Amino acid sequence: MGDPFPREVFVVGVGMTAFGRHEGKTIQDLGPEAVRAALADAGLGYEAIETAYCGHVLQGSTAGQRVLYELGMTGIPIFNVENACASGTSALRAAALAVGHGIADVALACGFEVMGRGAIPTGGDARLERGAPAGVAPLPALFSAVFRAHAERYGTTLEQLAAVTVKNRAYGAKNPRAQFHEAVTLDEVMASREVAPPLRLLMCCPTTSGAAAVVVASADVARGTRKPIRIVASVLRSDPAIDRGDALAGITEINSAAMRAAFEQAGVRPDQLDTAEVHDCFSIAEIIHYENLGLCARGEGGRFAEQGIKDARVKVSTSGGLLAKGHPLGATGVAQTVEAVEQLRGESGERQVQGARLALAHCQGFGGAAGVHIFAK
Amino acid sequence: MGDPFPREVFVVGVGMTAFGRHEGKTIQDLGPEAVRAALADAGLGYEAIETAYCGHVLQGSTAGQRVLYELGMTGIPIFNVENACASGTSALRAAALAVGHGIADVALACGFEVMGRGAIPTGGDARLERGAPAGVAPLPALFSAVFRAHAERYGTTLEQLAAVTVKNRAYGAKNPRAQFHEAVTLDEVMASREVAPPLRLLMCCPTTSGAAAVVVASADVARGTRKPIRIVASVLRSDPAIDRGDALAGITEINSAAMRAAFEQAGVRPDQLDTAEVHDCFSIAEIIHYENLGLCARGEGGRFAEQGIKDARVKVSTSGGLLAKGHPLGATGVAQTVEAVEQLRGESGERQVQGARLALAHCQGFGGAAGVHIFAK
Numbered sequence: 097m098g099d100p101f102p103r104e105v106f107v108v109g110v111g112m113t114a115f116g117r118h119e120g121k122t123i124q125d126l127g128p129e130a131v132r133a134a135l136a137d138a139g140l141g142y143e144a145i146e147t148a149y150c151g152h153v154l155q156g157s158t159a160g161q162r163v164l165y166e167l168g169m170t171g172i173p174i175f176n177v178e179n180a181c182a183s184g185t186s187a188l189r190a191a192a193l194a195v196g197h198g199i200a201d202v203a204l205a206c207g208f209e210v211m212g213r214g215a216i217p218t219g220g221d222a223r224l225e226r227g228a229p230a231g232v233a234p235l236p237a238l239f240s241a242v243f244r245a246h247a248e249r250y251g252t253t254l255e256q257l258a259a260v261t262v263k264n265r266a267y268g269a270k271n272p273r274a275q276f277h278e279a280v281t282l283d284e285v286m287a288s289r290e291v292a293p294p295l296r297l298l299m300c301c302p303t304t305s306g307a308a309a310v311v312v313a314s315a316d317v318a319r320g321t322r323k324p325i326r327i328v329a330s331v332l333r334s335d336p337a338i339d340r341g342d343a344l345a346g347i348t349e350i351n352s353a354a355m356r357a358a359f360e361q362a363g364v365r366p367d368q369l370d371t372a373e374v375h376d377c378f379s380i381a382e383i384i385h386y387e388n389l390g391l392c393a394r395g396e397g398g399r400f401a402e403q404g405i406k407d408a409r410v411k412v413s414t415s416g417g418l419l420a421k422g423h424p425l426g427a428t429g430v431a432q433t434v435e436a437v438e439q440l441r442g443e444s445g446e447r448q449v450q451g452a453r454l455a456l457a458h459c460q461g462f463g464g465a466a467g468v469h470i471f472a473k
Numbered sequence: 474m475g476d477p478f479p480r481e482v483f484v485v486g487v488g489m490t491a492f493g494r495h496e497g498k499t500i501q502d503l504g505p506e507a508v509r510a511a512l513a514d515a516g517l518g519y520e521a522i523e524t525a526y527c528g529h530v531l532q533g534s535t536a537g538q539r540v541l542y543e544l545g546m547t548g549i550p551i552f553n554v555e556n557a558c559a560s561g562t563s564a565l566r567a568a569a570l571a572v573g574h575g576i577a578d579v580a581l582a583c584g585f586e587v588m589g590r591g592a593i594p595t596g597g598d599a600r601l602e603r604g605a606p607a608g609v610a611p612l613p614a615l616f617s618a619v620f621r622a623h624a625e626r627y628g629t630t631l632e633q634l635a636a637v638t639v640k641n642r643a644y645g646a647k648n649p650r651a652q653f654h655e656a657v658t659l660d661e662v663m664a665s666r667e668v669a670p671p672l673r674l675l676m677c678c679p680t681t682s683g684a685a686a687v688v689v690a691s692a693d694v695a696r697g698t699r700k701p702i703r704i705v706a707s708v709l710r711s712d713p714a715i716d717r718g719d720a721l722a723g724i725t726e727i728n729s730a731a732m733r734a735a736f737e738q739a740g741v742r743p744d745q746l747d748t749a750e751v752h753d754c755f756s757i758a759e760i761i762h763y764e765n766l767g768l769c770a771r772g773e774g775g776r777f778a779e780q781g782i783k784d785a786r787v788k789v790s791t792s793g794g795l796l797a798k799g800h801p802l803g804a805t806g807v808a809q810t811v812e813a814v815e816q817l818r819g820e821s822g823e824r825q826v827q828g829a830r831l832a833l834a835h836c837q838g839f840g841g842a843a844g845v846h847i848f849a850k
Contacts, residue, residue: 102575157530157557158841161711171730173709174842175563178553180534186552190567197574198479332550334538353548464535465551 100361101196105327106318107471109138109311110434114273115422118210118305123155127163127208130307130427134204138311138321142167145311146200148174149190151183151207152426163208163307180461181377182332183207184308184429189332189467191312196330201314207431208307209424235462236292236300238343239378243295245344246380252398257299257379258285259401264376264413265298268420270446275304275422299379304422308430310437323441329358329470335463347381350466352388355458358468359390362454366390369410369470370452371439373432375460376417385458386412411449414439429467432457440473477738478573482704483695484848486515486688487811491650492799495587495682500532504540504585507684507804511581512544515688515698519544522688523577525551526567528560528584529803540585540684557838558754559709560584561685561806566709566844568689573707578691584808585684586801612839613669613677615720616755620672622721623757629775634676634756635662636778641753641790642675645797647823652681652799676756681799685807687814700818706735706847712840724758727843729765732835735845736767743767746787746847747829748816750809752837753794762835763789788826791816806844809834817850 111133113126135142150160160176179186184207191205246252262282268274280298288297318324337349359366366389374389376382383397391408392400405412415421415435418428436455438444453473460466488510490503512519519541527537537553556563561584568582623629639659645651657675665674695701714726736743743766751766753759760774768785769777782789792798792812795805813832815821830850837843 153534157555158838161841165712169713171710171713171727173566174556174711175567175709176555178534178555179551189550190552193571193576197576199570199574332552333548334551335542336546336548350548461535464538 100328100330101192103196103198104315105192105196106313106315106324107310107327107433107437108313108318108321108324109134109140110437111137112273112308112431112434113306115304115306115424116275121210121305123159123163123208123210123307124166126210126305126307127206128166130208130309131164131167131204131206134309134311140202140311143170144202145172145204146202147172147194148204148206149187150174150176151187151429152176152209153178153180153183154209154211154425163206179465181375181425182429182459182461182465182467183426184431185457185459185467185469186332186429186465188310188429188433188469189330192327192330195312195314201317203312204309205312205430206307206309207426207429209426210305211303211424236295238462239380240292240295241343242347243380246384250395250398252383254286254294255282256383256398256401258282260376260379260382261285261298261419263405264417264419267414267447268416271416271421274416274420275302276416276420295378301377301418301423304424306422306424306427306431308427308434310430310433325437325440326472327469328472329361329468331357331361331468333466346463347384347460348388351385351458351460354466354468355388358456358470362470364454364470367409368454369456370454371414371436371449372410372412372456372458373415373417373435374412374458376413376419377423379419382413382417414444414447414449429457429459432459433469436471440471477705477707478569480573480575481692482569482573483690483692483701484687484704484810484814485690485695485698485701486511486517487814488514489650489685489808489811490683492681492683492801493652498587498682500536500540500585500587500684501543503587503682503684504583505543507585507686508541508544508581508583511686511688517579517688520547521579522549522581523579524549524571525581525583526564527551527553528555528564528806529553529586530555530557530560531586531588531802540583556842558752558802559806559836559838559842559844560803561808562834562836562844562846563709563806563842565687565806565810565846566707569704569707572689572691578694580689581686582689582807583684583686584803584806586803587682588680588801613672615839616757617669617672618720619724620757623761627772627775629760631663631671632659633760633775633778635659637753637756637759638662638675638796640782641794641796644791644824645793648793648798651793651797652679653793653797672755678754678795678800681801683799683801683804683808685804685811687807687810702814702817703849704846705849706738706845708734708738708845710843723840724761724837725765728762728835728837731843731845732765735833735847739847741831741847744786745831746833747831748791748813748826749787749789749833749835750792750794750812751789751835753790753796754800756796759790759794791821791824791826806834806836809836810846813848817848
């Protein structure tokens with residue numbers, strides 16, 4: 097197996113809050129809960145953290161400090177890292193770089209978001225808002241355009257999107273920290289209201305608040321911890337395609353490039369993965385990520401969702417994914433790591449993938465960044 | 474001289490826009506102008522940049538991508554870094570870490586901000602807003618409290634604050650990129666209106682838009698460039714004191730700790746500095762930074778502003794500082810680097826400090842972060 101860093105990097109502690117609406121809660125409530133859980137899992141105190149990277153999008157200036165000062169006034173460097181929906185994976189990438197290149201022996205990556213209804217950031221980028229009908233939130237409209245392009249080119253159907261939701265909601269029903277605890281049927285997904293025609297509500301991730309944290313450490317530190325998991329690939333890319341105004345290219349090129357780079361770093365093939373958390377902000381996105389990952393040929397994602405995924409070695413979005421677990425923007429990439437690590441430790445309860453040894457996590461901040469990490473037991 | 478990194482780090486290119494109101498301009502106008510200038514100065518194309526760190530506070534999600542996509546779609550990792558008024562110095566610190574630890578051979582640090590009138594972020598932190606009278610912007614009120622505490626304890630006077638403004642405006646009059654091009658007299662400063670009593674308008678930095686960029690590179694790359702300047706200290710700290718609710722401690726402890734650490738890294742003494750850009754967001758701040766730097770004893774900053782600074786070896790805020798050059802939040806720490814590098818190269822025109830060999834730059838995001846860099850010829 098390859099190595100993305102000059103020295104080995106391990107996740108030695110993971111923690112997260114339940115994801116959900118959390119009405120009335122603040123980041124000072126949620127963030128410290130996740131960090132304390134990650135530290136307890138690692139068997140380390142906050143004073144062991146040498147540097148911290150905090151992913152968030154909507155929480156205002158120095159939000160990371162507001163969260164971490166609840167844990168201690170140790171004076172460590174704190175960086176607030178923002179890359180839209182890839183903010184959490186960017187924080188993890190930064191923490192992994194810090195440990196892997198000897199900047200720190202113990203680094204914290206955390207992510208958190210408190211979101212009101214309908215809070216979808218576009219950064220005011222006209223390229224992200226292009227083609228959004230008045231009164232429709234830009235991202236659902238954009239992914240509706242992605243679906244229509246994919247359907248026109250490859251024959252992908254709404255029922256195939258619904259199949260993704262059914263799978264992820266079934267996983268979510270087995271994850272006590274998921275926002276949605278009920279499984280749904282194909283008919284229920286198809287009968288949910290249209291939010292960005294023809295996309296139905298249950299084909300879109302909900303609005304979510306929550307926090308997640310991981311402690312990243314060197315081999316020396318990891319040796320003293322309970323169940324360290326190694327990071328064998330870590331990639332962050334910005335967009336090569338957004339200026340072409342092609343929504344479908346915007347979800348294929350950056351992600352497949354980042355995933356290919358991650359497989360190369362780790363020296364593994366897609367068919368060796370046991371689990372994969374992908375950025376299923378919309379059901380159509382997960383379908384295209386099957387293709388991006390190389391689990392099926394380009395254009396075959398819809399059919400793979402209906403037929404292939406059941407028999408595939410890799411189990412996708414076992415946490416419930418963004419569709420069922422929820423998507424508190426800055427927390428998502430970190431929470432994906434929590435799922436990957438727990439699966440590799442064999443601590444995923446009812447949704448455990450037996451014998452899992454290799455797990456991937458992927459996030460995309462549309463137009464801005466894609467991050468991919470691969471973890472190995 | 475010491476070394477803060479496993480391998481040497483150089484600034485090989487600097488660029489910035491003029492600072493000012495820039496009515497109607499966007500970050501896509503200002504940011505690329507600064508980055509192109511820095512690349513041209515380095516003699517490098519944008520494709521040479523391997524990773525980028527973008528400092529900003531108010532520009533929304535993935536603002537760094539919106540700026541850098543104007544220069545090319547190279548797919549490199551772009552991190553948006555936020556630490557309030559220390560966002561720019563945090564971006565520089567991240568880029569220096571990347572080169573110094575072998576993550577990249579060429580990294581970009583840039584910072585930019587487009588600000589409307591009265592846009593002062595506090596991140597909603599009640600600790601920063603404590604004690605702010607209704608109708609007065611929190612930061613002027615906070616620094617008014619800092620002044621009153623310093624005056625009560627040490628006898629510091631408003632005239633001493635005015636002396637700082639007079640000095641920095643005189644420097645600004647010699648800096649073509651400063652927001653204010655006119656020198657002012659002590660009487661004019663004292664006669665300007667009270668904005669946070671007893672602080673006068675000209676004792677507070679203005680609201681500013683602008684952008685700055687620096688190219689950071691390894692020794693191998695630096696050898697091929699025109700006038701590389703070495704980074705001999707790089708420090709970022711979060712706050713050890715804000716939870717005590719003591720405004721004066723909030724501007725002494727974090728900054729003096731960060732400055733001491735920087736002097737130790739570089740293996741130099743304060744009296745060896747030739748220039749220092751400090752975070753003079755208010756005149757009282759520069760006075761306390763004289764003390765934090767060790768240019769005078771604790772409590773002597775006011776008297777040093779009137780009498781000591783004239784004869785000191787170190788020239789402070791030669792760019793005009795935040796008071797005259799302006800303070801576009803995310804750009805400030807990067808622009809301080811532009812001034813330091815130009816001084817060490819002997820390219821500062823009318824405000825050149827003859828024979829400058831050692832320059833310091835310091836930024837504080839109040840309550841969140843302090844960053845210090847020392848540069849050597």
